[in-house]
Amino acid sequence: MTSRRADDPQRPLFLTGMMGAGKSTVGPIVAGLWGAPFIDLDRRIERLFGAAIPALFARGESHFRHCEKAALQLLVAEPGFRARTVVVAAGGGLVVDPANRALMREAGVVYFLDVPPAELARRLVVTPLGGRPLLGSDEGAVAARVGELLDNRRSAYEEADGVVDGNGPPQDVAHRLLTALATSLRIL
Numbered sequence: 001m002t003s004r005r006a007d008d009p010q011r012p013l014f015l016t017g018m019m020g021a022g023k024s025t026v027g028p029i030v031a032g033l034w035g036a037p038f039i040d041l042d043r044r045i046e047r048l049f050g051a052a053i054p055a056l057f058a059r060g061e062s063h064f065r066h067c068e069k070a071a072l073q074l075l076v077a078e079p080g081f082r083a084r085t086v087v088v089a090a091g092g093g094l095v096v097d098p099a100n101r102a103l104m105r106e107a108g109v110v111y112f113l114d115v116p117p118a119e120l121a122r123r124l125v126v127t128p129l130g131g132r133p134l135l136g137s138d139e140g141a142v143a144a145r146v147g148e149l150l151d152n153r154r155s156a157y158e159e160a161d162g163v164v165d166g167n168g169p170p171q172d173v174a175h176r177l178l179t180a181l182a183t184s185l186r187i188l
């Protein structure tokens, strides 16, 4: 079962997980299979605040966290949002703030894309590091940094409606996610 049934409740899906987990890659595939729009919250933040993520981080991480919290609150406050079928890629660190976790779970269904640190690092070193300021600029240090962040965040990520193994080709992850989600939606 990988498509939405007509009688499934309409709920937003929030994808969470570490940098490199595939939220921005798998999200549009899921949205396509589900017949739903896709929203990347990181891109929303950039549009709302008129600056790229590294520039927002350059004003301090707490400034960026304030912007991402505001972007989430504005999205969720859009009329009818809670009753929409929409796929949202959350920023990797959005779950760290308990109020953000609570808001996502109240407004929709939250799934954690779980990928081991070694695989995250493998994916991240082949993408430009400048776009992910928390990783720094030293490729050799990415694996350790990712492992440390995941250790600190794991319990927050696990406070989700479901956890999906994010290993393997993005199409496979998307189908895995939709199979799990179908069950979540029917027991709402």
Ligand SMILES: Nc1ncnc2c1ncn2[C@@H]1O[C@H](COP(=O)(O)OP(=O)(O)OP(=O)(O)O)[C@@H](O)[C@H]1O
Pocket (backbone or CB within 6 Å): 017, 018, 019, 020, 021, 022, 023, 024, 025, 026, 042, 089, 091, 092, 123, 124, 126, 127, 132, 166, 167, 168, 169, 170, 173
């Ligand atoms: N399932 C996958 N298998 C292999 N590579 C992948 C997979 N998913 C994503 N990637 C690759 O990993 C990199 C990061 O993926 P993506 O941008 O989707 O991560 P993200 O979870 O959105 O991270 P961020 O929180 O930093 O936005 C990209 O180069 C992407 O092509």
Ligand SMILES: O=C(O)C1=C[C@@H](O)[C@@H](O)[C@H](O)C1
Pocket (backbone or CB within 6 Å): 018, 019, 042, 053, 090, 091, 092, 093, 094, 131, 132, 133, 134
């Ligand atoms: O894991 C994180 O803290 C981040 C992940 C990205 O999605 C961006 O939101 C930003 O680079 C911070």
Ligand SMILES: [Mg+2]
Pocket (backbone or CB within 6 Å): 023, 024, 025, 042, 089
């Ligand atoms: Mg992303």
